[in-house]
Amino acid sequence: MTALCVEGLSVARGGVPLLEGLSFALAAGGALVLRGPNGIGKTTLLRVLAGLAPPLAGRIAMPPDSAAYAGHADGIKATLTVEENLRFWAALYEQRWNGEVLEAFGLQGLRGRPAATLSAGQARRLGLARLAVIGRPILLLDEPTVSLDAASVKRFGDWLRERHLDRGGIAVLATHVELGIEAPQLDLAAFRARPAAAGASDAPFL
Numbered sequence: 001m002t003a004l005c006v007e008g009l010s011v012a013r014g015g016v017p018l019l020e021g022l023s024f025a026l027a028a029g030g031a032l033v034l035r036g037p038n039g040i041g042k043t044t045l046l047r048v049l050a051g052l053a054p055p056l057a058g059r060i061a062m063p064p065d066s067a068a069y070a071g072h073a074d075g076i077k078a079t080l081t082v083e084e085n086l087r088f089w090a091a092l093y094e095q096r097w098n099g100e101v102l103e104a105f106g107l108q109g110l111r112g113r114p115a116a117t118l119s120a121g122q123a124r125r126l127g128l129a130r131l132a133v134i135g136r137p138i139l140l141l142d143e144p145t146v147s148l149d150a151a152s153v154k155r156f157g158d159w160l161r162e163r164h165l166d167r168g169g170i171a172v173l174a175t176h177v178e179l180g181i182e183a184p185q186l187d188l189a190a191f192r193a194r195p196a197a198a199g200a201s202d203a204p205f206l
């Protein structure tokens with residue numbers, strides 16, 4: 001059964017430690033909402049969990065090839081249509097194509113449109129629909145509802161609850177928006193990295 005376990009994790013950005021001593025565990029069906037002010041390190045943490053950047057310290061345990069990160073860049077191929085993009089991703093991840101995803105993300109009327117012509121919210125819906133076709137059980141979601149209207153937020157929340165979490169998926173989300181899922185919140189302010197202790201630098205040699 002899929003699980004995500006984080007122990008004593010510290011992360012840095014641009015060489016600057018941001019968060020330290022993070023531990024949490026999620027079993028199948030579990031979700032966690034990351035909270036904290038701008039710049040605390042939510043994106044950095046999600047990228048480290050996704051394996052896109054190395055941790056400073058600590059351990060991340062999950063089954064191999066089980067996570068997908070969805071960040072600010074939607075990763076959409078502009079010259080392909082909406083449906084071609086989704087079929088491309090499904091094939092890349094060796095998943096069976098199922099056209100139901102178009103309806104689940106409100107894309108059926110846009111299936112033949114070149115992705116380059118989508119509005120910001122429509123492109124975001126396509127980027128989120130990617131998550132539904134690649135079949136990864138652990139979703140790492142960075143502000144997934146940016147640019148979405150209220151109906152699209154609800155549609156995504158419903159999909160996440162009914163089609164992902166209720167089927168044993170896991171999600172870690174940075175979001176300020178209510179998605180209608182039951183999830184504990186982790187306030188990252190409590191894990192802000194302390195400045196290096198006095199005397200720890202090599203200033204005497206400068």
Ligand SMILES: Nc1ncnc2c1ncn2[C@@H]1O[C@H](COP(=O)(O)OP(=O)(O)OP(=O)(O)O)[C@@H](O)[C@H]1O
Pocket residue numbers: 013014015018036037038039040041042043044045
């Ligand atoms: N390329 C970079 N090089 C150095 N520092 C960076 C870089 N990108 C971001 N930072 C800094 O790293 C810190 C953490 O950024 P991060 O994007 O993880 O925060 P966040 O909690 O996701 O913020 P927000 O809520 O604004 O999206 C911030 O202080 C930011 O200014």
